[in-house]
Amino acid sequence: MRPALAILDPGFAATIQDRGRVGWQRFGVPVSGALDPEALAAANILVGNAPGTATMEAMGAGLRLRVDAESATLALAGCAAPFRIESAGRVLSASPLRAVTVHRGDVLRFPPPKNGAVYYIAAAGGFDIPPVLGSRSTYARASLGGIEGRTLRAGDAIPLLRAAVPVAPTLLLDASFEAPKSIRVMRGPNADYFTERAFEALAGAPYTVSPASDRMGLRFKGEALDRLNSGDFPSQGTTAGALQVPPDGQPILLLADRQTTGGYPRIATVIGADIAAAGRLAPGMAVRFIEVGREEALAALKARAEWLAALPSRLRAAPQDALTSERLLGENLIGGVTAGEM
Template sequence: MSMKVLKPGLLTTIQDTGRTGYQKYGVLGSGAMDTVSLRIANMLAGNEETEAGLEITLMGPGPSFEMTESRVIAVTGAEFALHINGEPAPLWKPVFVKENSTISFGPCKLGSRAYLAVAGGFCVPAVMESKSTYVRAGIGGFHGRALQKDDELPLGSMTQLSKTIAARLSGSAGQNGFSAPDWAVSRRGFLPLKKNPAIRVLEGTQYNAFTEEAKTRFYHEPFKVTPQSDRMGYRLKGEPLELQEPLEMVSEAVTFGTVQVPPDGNPIILLADRQTTGGYPRIAHIISADLPLVSQTMPGEHITFRPVSREEAEMLILHREEQMKELKVRIKMEWLT
């Protein structure tokens, strides 16, 4: 009961929804960059939302895997080409895959990360209550590292829902080795990807320490995502943002989406593998509803920032969570009624 890695791709790791409750000890949260896509992939595969899946970075040649036994999978995230046994396969759907089938990821059209969930999840040890991989520290996931060729990833026990989905879909799997229902989750409804996105933010603690010109520039000029960007943070390049006067700071807590400005004036967006504290001025925080959009942005694209009120930010995240709850119920009803 395993999935074999034929090609690992640029960076493929096991991630769940994150390692919470340990930042006070200096342990990072890690977890999926785009938790919405991971949660939906798990729902479609019949798993708990928080189960671990594969986060696949879609820059350069994509990975490929061999299924050593029949399982239901679901692939969500960016817009890209997916093939099973050389045939085009659907995204944002539950897909029954026969044993000895090959799953391969092709070129990416929009976005930068895909999420693959397998019924039963991946049976790897939890470290501090999470299976998420933190590569720099070598903890979590599969031996604390990115996947490599010939790795064999053990699969967990399927839920009753996963078994039901598999039973319903297995009868229609033909010579191509897979089958899927005629419905799909709308990617645009949950992940409205755009090139060069406008990202909504709240003012940061040190927002008023910046010059009026810098604040105007922050909201009206685009910033380029540089190649020096990774799961720890996106380094942006644009017209420098200046402080009114030099600012000496004690390091403070930071979170996923904090926008810091180091002395060179070019912002850094902190992401899943961020440090637990930071000593640079915080000009803004990306709202929770837009974190998946940021995480799907490719190096070379431009980001613009748009201010929103705290009330609007709360309304947007509450609306998304209501959508997620409704989707979970509808998926269960589809298979269990």
Template structure:
């Protein structure tokens, strides 16, 4: 059996795909990858569907080895780096991890979440249609948990054939402000609170995980109390409890909640918001439903166009290769007098 063997990893390394859809009415959180565009990119590099489960690394990287055969792998997200047996792999490029070789995933440098995909995905049985691990319910994952050193993840050997490719497209532009739609309970807040929410700078606090990001900043006053009849929650809802400090609900969120929600981060900006680290400043900007829908369609189109932005890798960009190549075809002295044509 072809396996990806985990030698080392951080405590919040998990399997994540698009999420566990269709079960919220039973109280089951969707979970899923925090940055779904990075998940789609790394899957495209190995020929997988965009929503295929991959390893999600939170802040820390790890070391992994191929066992029982070669593996086609790729890494994307948070500026993390990939090395195989000490050789750096160019960003957003498929790599071949030979049987017995070790890959090293570096720590997140420009965000929080990085994703490593294997061609064909992992040969692990889903739970309720997903491999996404939800820590609080222990649904999904590998053996009902997060990834641990010593885990052996079975891979689909028949999917490992194929040439490496490189992504040549543009990454999504990061917005200066996080776009939101006000509501659904913005009427529970004073006019001053809504003005402060849209005009002030907030900061991501250390109380941030896959369930929600708590923000520090100006206190947002309620106009009609801070309790409502519990209603449904979606990714990006911004609850404001009695203390007046917003909490942006993320992929592992609960399915219902009893605090009023001043606004909702639009789906197209939630991937970027998820990559913000504790201490990062954040500002919000209210947009219309039409702008939110247009942004969602643009994000969907970017994912759909990923296969068209891939080109074959003709050779390995290693130091040894560059030194063995004649990169100079001649020299010219720009100061020499021009010789007249004969």
């Protein structure tokens, strides 16, 4: 039998995602990729993969998997709560940001995201899925990448590159991920299409994420952003974090599955350091937009890049006495069958 993770219940919206399909926008192909590339990297680092390796991305409740391999080392990262492992008649609890080894027949149950919208499940060695245009990311609107270019379904088998993993020390990662209360922005390339009152409104009261949001973009509800000119606007290329404003004045923040061109003016752009955090926002959450200048944006991007590069140095071995079921279960960690791999 080919080693795999079997999907028993796909939950709300689970897909395969990596860093995305970079370099194809000029041909009309969206980038796609992880909504939260920082959490993607964290999950992969825990299991010894390259940071951009393809993982499962889950956006809601109900995901349930079965291990159809001799063993596999997995890690959960992002806006995640502890998940359950049903193993040989026992039910164990495994915390996020910790590498765990599971075995054939184990069933994993994942709760809804915690303090945000999305989480990632990485497997040591990665998934045996062919790339499409250089990426394994799923772009469902065009049926590209992942498993048949769609969200996962019950009965899918996500093939693993490794049939088994060696025993290794249990590892955990000192990091945290949650949706932001504020996002920093710079004035967009079409700022002159808006009144000064629009910028005051954007930086004033919080905006709430609408249930109509998806991987393509976050739709916000709040004070309408007034345009100086309500006429036609020429279509332009899009960028991650662009804050477009349609005629109703309610902004849309473009995310991973954004279209390659757009016909709405952009009042602002989320700075590079905050794009991953923006991808954690879930419907119903409120967020403030804070305008910053170029120098602050560059300094923040440098600091975030340094933090991401230092993640491997934040790996820690679990305490030697952690392999006692009483302590592990008391701390919502996995039992004595755990291991990590570098």
